[in-house]
Amino acid sequence: MATTKTASRRASATDRAGERPGAAGAVERVYQTLRARILDNALPPGHQALEQAIALELGVSRTPVREALIRLHNEGLIEVVPRHGMRVLPVSPDDMAEIYAILTSLESLAAELAAKRRPGVRELAPLEAACREMEEALDSGNLDAWAKADERFHLQLVSLCGNRRLAEVVINFWDRAHRARMVTLRMRPRPVHSTREHRAVVKAIRAGDAAKARDLHRAHRERGALELTEILQQFRLSSL
Numbered sequence: 678m679a680t681t682k683t684a685s686r687r688a689s690a691t692d693r694a695g696e697r698p699g700a701a702g703a704v705e706r707v708y709q710t711l712r713a714r715i716l717d718n719a720l721p722p723g724h725q726a727l728e729q730a731i732a733l734e735l736g737v738s739r740t741p742v743r744e745a746l747i748r749l750h751n752e753g754l755i756e757v758v759p760r761h762g763m764r765v766l767p768v769s770p771d772d773m774a775e776i777y778a779i780l781t782s783l784e785s786l787a788a789e790l791a792a793k794r795r796p797g798v799r800e801l802a803p804l805e806a807a808c809r810e811m812e813e814a815l816d817s818g819n820l821d822a823w824a825k826a827d828e829r830f831h832l833q834l835v836s837l838c839g840n841r842r843l844a845e846v847v848i849n850f851w852d853r854a855h856r857a858r859m860v861t862l863r864m865r866p867r868p869v870h871s872t873r874e875h876r877a878v879v880k881a882i883r884a885g886d887a888a889k890a891r892d893l894h895r896a897h898r899e900r901g902a903l904e905l906t907e908i909l910q911q912f913r914l915s916s917l
Contacts, residue, residue, distance in 0.1 A: 707735055753766065878894050
């Protein structure tokens with residue numbers, strides 16, 4: 678009898694241990710799905726959804742939905758509304774000004790650190806590829822492809838800096854900026870300057886000119902922030 682009880686307890690413990698990865702996986706899946714929809718504006722500011730409706734759509738119970746919503750709330754993307762699920766929060770022009778200030782400072786530092794590392798041809802290849810893809814996208818008039826290539830350039834740049842924590846912070850705020858970029862993508866002038874500016878930054882990094890890489894990238898980011906501010910004013914967008 679004792680042996681049977683011990684085996685039973687072991688089986689129960691194994692079952693519980695097996696549930697944890699599944700539960701964690703469900704939370705992560707719900708979180709990533711909702712986060713992507715919010716950042717791509719598939720769920721626009723002000724959108725509300727009940728926990729139960731989300732759970733039914735994604736084929737999970739309400740528990741992983743609730744935990745995912747808490748994570749999104751802590752990131753400032755949604756408001757958790759008691760008995761009403763969630764509401765997607767807008768991004769204000771002041772929010773964007775703060776985010777771009779952070780990106781400008783940290784990405785410029787990343788460019789400086791990358792130049793000091795003197796990455797080789799293989800490490801710089803993704804940056805070169807992103808520049809080519811941006812040029813090809815502009816030639817074909819595909820702004821969505823241009824935006825994806827531009828995003829790859831910036832994320833690859835910070836990955837080259839050699840500072841993992843800096844890269845993590847930049848990527849977090851880049852995700853938040855992505856939302857505003859997608860809303861204003863077709864309101865902006867044709868982005869012909871960005872690729873030239875990117876290529877100049879790559880050239881400075883390849884040459885190991887840390888100060889020039891930093892200054893060029895800062896100027897690039899400051900121009901982009903000014904462009905976004907002008908769009909917000911022109912179209913009188915109080916939130917994104």
